Amino acid sequence: MATQPSRDLETFPNPTPERDYTIRMRIPEFTCLCPKTGQPDFATLHLEYVPEATCVELKSLKLYIWSFRDEGAFHEAVTNQILEDLVAATQPRFMRLRAEFWMRGGIDTSVIVDHRADNWHPGTPVHLP
Amino acid sequence: MATQPSRDLETFPNPTPERDYTIRMRIPEFTCLCPKTGQPDFATLHLEYVPEATCVELKSLKLYIWSFRDEGAFHEAVTNQILEDLVAATQPRFMRLRAEFWMRGGIDTSVIVDHRADNWHPGTPVHLP
Amino acid sequence: MATQPSRDLETFPNPTPERDYTIRMRIPEFTCLCPKTGQPDFATLHLEYVPEATCVELKSLKLYIWSFRDEGAFHEAVTNQILEDLVAATQPRFMRLRAEFWMRGGIDTSVIVDHRADNWHPGTPVHLP
Amino acid sequence: MATQPSRDLETFPNPTPERDYTIRMRIPEFTCLCPKTGQPDFATLHLEYVPEATCVELKSLKLYIWSFRDEGAFHEAVTNQILEDLVAATQPRFMRLRAEFWMRGGIDTSVIVDHRADNWHPGTPVHLP
Amino acid sequence: MATQPSRDLETFPNPTPERDYTIRMRIPEFTCLCPKTGQPDFATLHLEYVPEATCVELKSLKLYIWSFRDEGAFHEAVTNQILEDLVAATQPRFMRLRAEFWMRGGIDTSVIVDHRADNWHPGTPVHLP
Amino acid sequence: MATQPSRDLETFPNPTPERDYTIRMRIPEFTCLCPKTGQPDFATLHLEYVPEATCVELKSLKLYIWSFRDEGAFHEAVTNQILEDLVAATQPRFMRLRAEFWMRGGIDTSVIVDHRADNWHPGTPVHLP
Amino acid sequence: MATQPSRDLETFPNPTPERDYTIRMRIPEFTCLCPKTGQPDFATLHLEYVPEATCVELKSLKLYIWSFRDEGAFHEAVTNQILEDLVAATQPRFMRLRAEFWMRGGIDTSVIVDHRADNWHPGTPVHLP
Amino acid sequence: MATQPSRDLETFPNPTPERDYTIRMRIPEFTCLCPKTGQPDFATLHLEYVPEATCVELKSLKLYIWSFRDEGAFHEAVTNQILEDLVAATQPRFMRLRAEFWMRGGIDTSVIVDHRADNWHPGTPVHLP
Amino acid sequence: MATQPSRDLETFPNPTPERDYTIRMRIPEFTCLCPKTGQPDFATLHLEYVPEATCVELKSLKLYIWSFRDEGAFHEAVTNQILEDLVAATQPRFMRLRAEFWMRGGIDTSVIVDHRADNWHPGTPVHLP
Amino acid sequence: MATQPSRDLETFPNPTPERDYTIRMRIPEFTCLCPKTGQPDFATLHLEYVPEATCVELKSLKLYIWSFRDEGAFHEAVTNQILEDLVAATQPRFMRLRAEFWMRGGIDTSVIVDHRADNWHPGTPVHLP
Numbered sequence A, B, C, D, E, F, G, H, I, J: 001m002a003t004q005p006s007r008d009l010e011t012f013p014n015p016t017p018e019r020d021y022t023i024r025m026r027i028p029e030f031t032c033l034c035p036k037t038g039q040p041d042f043a044t045l046h047l048e049y050v051p052e053a054t055c056v057e058l059k060s061l062k063l064y065i066w067s068f069r070d071e072g073a074f075h076e077a078v079t080n081q082i083l084e085d086l087v088a089a090t091q092p093r094f095m096r097l098r099a100e101f102w103m104r105g106g107i108d109t110s111v112i113v114d115h116r117a118d119n120w121h122p123g124t125p126v127h128l129p
């Protein structure tokens, strides 16, 4: 039985909510339609977040990404929308999405959006030499 | 007015049919659907050919590639079909298509197909040191 | 009908002005003329900005870049001018332009210029490990 | 329901047996056990073949590769065995397997094995410049 | 005599406990099983730490990594568990683990977890130009 | 005094006409105009040849390349034209030109053309291991 | 008429002294002589600076670099000297020079020197995500 | 108990002598002494061979490589010697050794030597496109 | 006359002690012996420092590195020892040593150690965009 | 005592003249003067040869390369001259020289020249898969 695209993002409980840590995902298979020309656009998405109570489930994320295949979407708006959907679904401490769209008109465009929970502050970073 | 996907491949006259030469194209935006699961598949196409009387027109090639977006297609069959369509449209002296499909099930797959006209033989190749 | 080069930069409304986020563009097709020798110069432009009320429209940006093709321009001055034109058109919270000019006289030169709105301060950056 | 490792290699009919063409697969997830020490070994497999009547099915290939996870296997012998199993299952015109094993004792080892059907000869290769 | 996988992590005394310094290890041979499908998962682990009284012994670390080969483990949970086991064994001043899991469902996932001893603060970092 | 673009290709005598040898040039600064849209196109040219009595002079080659800046030119035709101009100017034993045009419509295109003098045959190539 | 090496560094007025911005140059053609052995040494120079009233002129910089061709010079001393000459000529707000000398005795050596004007402070840096 | 360097090369039976196939090894840890200066030299060895009745055993190969650590050896002579020792030990159908020595006096040197058994001829190579 | 390995590190006077600057060296030819197995270990050393009154002399550094060739040495201890010897010889304002040891047991290990003089503080770093 | 540049190329006896084998050298430190402008030119030389009775000695080759530092030399002529000098000194079975000159006028140029002894023929090459 074939799976279906879906805007429902499923989650699972964060196994170690007592600790701030990073989950980072590379999603090379994003495609949508240009609202002006109707032609396909393509992007690689880079998602990174610090989970609070839940993490996004991998398979539902894939179906969610698929759900944009027939949608008209501007680069800036769709990147903001995906971040907002992911924030709504997982309520993370912090989340950032970078969408690297493929060349159009001789120009490469990336859009980078992030969200920080009101009550969350990153710890002092440790960069070992 | 939005353009439309199309299986019609347009051509233009080869400006120097008196000479064997190579045209090589990289087309990173191929996507179709897996016939088993209905999920999107992606590939980068690499086309190279020696034209006879006509060359394939760039914009119509883009619309042709787009026309597979909603089609179910197996890797091996669709690579053969695209080559055959391009051969039928341009009747080249020689043409080769390499389709590099993205990882599925932990495995990357490429399919490479070529066509040689009955009456054509490549000249002795010259490889300068 | 052929398009024309143009210094008019068009914009569209920022879809999420309530949020600071980044738009980054790579523009490899910049060329102008050297004011001393009249010979062509080439550069790749890297633009990044945090939009306020408007974003720069991709196609008009391409025509704008094209408009320097027959202009004499020094590296330092033209990079400053392009930034200023883009700032005037979009009034961004922050904008930076890096112009990487191709080798001349055995030397590669880059010029990097930025602009920050008077009333804007970047939030504390979050660098996930 | 969990899938299981399996030595059964499934095939599907070659869609264009009238033509010689290449199928190439990169399989980075091979692991087995060293017969001397019992410790895990790892390899990336590179398979390329010209199909005759059948092609190897991707999912069964993955389960086949998995079936070596608990087997003791020498580098040279297991590369030959995998090639022979794949030849027995698909009866190809030509098949080559390159197994790139990860460093042991400060030395990287690759084993490359191929099989050609008795009645098959490669056409004269065409290398476009 | 064959060695065996083992959860026992052995240590040796830090030769210079009077000084904060970094030990960094790349461990490309991690494999476990997906708890949902039972199929193998793979990851490269990147460990970095500032030792206190003890350092982790290389050979026992290899046997420890091996001990996950037949275990079902979620990406997020197992990365946290390995960090905790290493912290318990070595009681470091600081430790960070980055697990880069291989592509599943067209998505690459990394999990990055760290631990800082209560009484430890990094010195002011020196970055030479 | 500013230099000018020019179609005049100057040459100098081959210092060792008694020997077949290779001269190879990479020319990244080619730009012309698209005959359909009037917009700029860009390419990197790769030239290699075996000289007969003369070699092409570097500075005049640069001015020749510059002379296409305001010309409308199709990819296939202009590559053939440049080769023919260079052959006419230098009468080489062998010459090959590869023009790698930058992405248009999501597709990269290269055109590769060569010329062999009637009375010239390449020696048996020596490839040292 | 042949040009000559020269220690005279020429400058031109900074077109936008009202703004801090960066000029960065890569100069791969530095060579001098080892004072101990008399043998040639080679380096790639990387210069970056924030101009005050003047910028260094490209052609005179090339002749200046050439002027070290017959000079004996230790790595550390010559890097300091070049920085000082460039500071004296341009009086920049900030300038840094990195000289990457080629391998000698199996060891690669770089020397990195910078100068900051007494009255200049860098603005708070903005690093967009 | 510590292992020892040794010139004894051990072998094991070729598991598939009925077939020509390739074994390829990268050995980055070769070091010997320069006979003129007594100083250490370093090389990466690349070995490839078609076995006849026996294959070289990995651990004994490592001890053999180690045995040159205190030997004075010229680049050309030692590469020939290692090939001859490996040929004497394994009597291969074909064997090639490439030794890439690290830079001395500003020059990188590689030496590539091969051996073919009198009665062996390579089959016609198959290069799939 | 052959040179000899030596633990004596020679220095020369810092030509510009009035200025903080960086000297950075890459030393790929470090080898010692594993104290457990007696087998050779290899590492690339990366040294960077801010000199006070003296700099380390290149040739004596090479002989010093050579002096470990026949010594048994643990990764962590020997990296600390080399740093301490270099600090004792040159009394730098700041020095850092990174030793990247080659893979053992499927694991790459680096050790990074630094030293800061009591009375020295780095200036505020300037990172140009 | 300082060494001196010299056109004298010294040789040593080929240790295994009974066998055809390859010696390959990369020489990145070639510099001469442009005969037209007097300005320095730079190149990386790649030499490969099959020795007959003698091999070129490394240190004398370095002094020979140095001897061009103050010479005016055209790219094509000097590459041919160096090959001829090396052939005269070593009388090899085969020798090839590739000189990769650094960019001038926006164009990179390489010159590749070879020499084959009258009585020498390369054996049938063996390319293992």
Ligand SMILES: [Ca+2]
Pocket: A100, A108, A109, A110
């Ligand atoms: Ca990008």
Ligand SMILES: [Ca+2]
Pocket: B100, B108, B109, B110
């Ligand atoms: Ca591929």
Ligand SMILES: [Ca+2]
Pocket: B102, B103
């Ligand atoms: Ca991919």
Ligand SMILES: [Ca+2]
Pocket: C100, C101, C108, C109, C110
């Ligand atoms: Ca640059």
Ligand SMILES: [Ca+2]
Pocket: C100, C110, G024
């Ligand atoms: Ca740059």
Ligand SMILES: [Ca+2]
Pocket: D100, D108, D109, D110, H026
């Ligand atoms: Ca390998």
Ligand SMILES: [Ca+2]
Pocket: E028
């Ligand atoms: Ca890998």
Ligand SMILES: [Ca+2]
Pocket: E100, E108, E109, E110
């Ligand atoms: Ca990753």
Ligand SMILES: [Ca+2]
Pocket: F100, F108, F109, F110
């Ligand atoms: Ca291309």
Ligand SMILES: [Ca+2]
Pocket: F102, F103
């Ligand atoms: Ca490009």
Ligand SMILES: [Ca+2]
Pocket: G100, G108, G109, G110
């Ligand atoms: Ca360096």
Ligand SMILES: [Ca+2]
Pocket: H100, H108, H109, H110, J026
């Ligand atoms: Ca080499």
Ligand SMILES: [Ca+2]
Pocket: I028
């Ligand atoms: Ca190396």
Ligand SMILES: [Ca+2]
Pocket: I100, I108, I109, I110
């Ligand atoms: Ca490392």
Ligand SMILES: [Ca+2]
Pocket: J100, J108, J109, J110
């Ligand atoms: Ca080149």
Ligand SMILES: [Ca+2]
Pocket: J102, J103
């Ligand atoms: Ca270069």
